[in-house]
Amino acid sequence: MELTATPDPESVPPFFEVIADAPFVAETRLVDWNLGDTDRPTLLYSITGDEAAFREAIERTGIPVSWDVTTIDDGRFYCYLRVDPVSQLATVLEAASTEGLVVVKPVVYRDGSVTARLVGESEVLQSVLRSMPSIVEIDVRAIGEHAGGRTDPLAALSERQREVLEVALEMGYFQQPRRVTHADVAERLGCASSTVSEHLQKAQAKLVRAAVADVRETEPRQ
Secondary structure (H helix, E strand, C coil): CEEEEEECCCCCCHHHHHHHHCCCEEEEEEEEEECCCCCCCEEEEEEEECHHHHHHHHHHHCCEEEEEEEEEECCEEEEEEEECCCHHHHHHHHHHCCCCCEEEEEEEEECCEEEEEEECCHHHHHHHHHHCCCCEEEEEEECCCCCCCCCCHHHHCCHHHHHHHHHHHHHCCCCCCCCCCHHHHHHHHCCCHHHHHHHHHHHHHHHHHHHHHHHHHHCCCC
16 A cells, blocks of 8 residues: 655644755655664654755754764765654554554655555554544555565656656657657746756656666566
């Protein structure tokens, strides 16, 4: 089951605003966690955004017990932290620890919402949904069999990259011969041609990497 959870903006802690809805963060991915100490869980995020602005914002929140940021490359970094969860986060972490439930990594934070894929028997999944706090709006996006190691390639894209890609596809940018230019797509989106070019290049690079990785996973081992 794939779902998107959107908490009430008035009820979220400052830390959630930083990782999920700050203007200097394009996307946050929860790539690993340790819930062994449920009072102070340990979380590892991969973040695309402005590292300096993120550091300043985290220091202002005062939420993490301890934290550290490590640069991956330009515009991407890891954030390792331990937190004293507020009541809403504690409820979510407790649900994630439900017996018989598997949360498929990564969990994606974008535009004030969290998207996750859950695997388990129907009764377990229903129990998890019922346990969510009332301030969290749940949108079940897909229900079906788990596809093993394969993931949706579009999940690698930021919301803006996906939007630009979808508009370009709709307008015929990828047709042969090409029906529109970067300028045409930019006019539709109300942005600069250079912005469209940058987003399309990054989106296509991510999709190609995902496709190649998928092929490698499915190739028979020699």
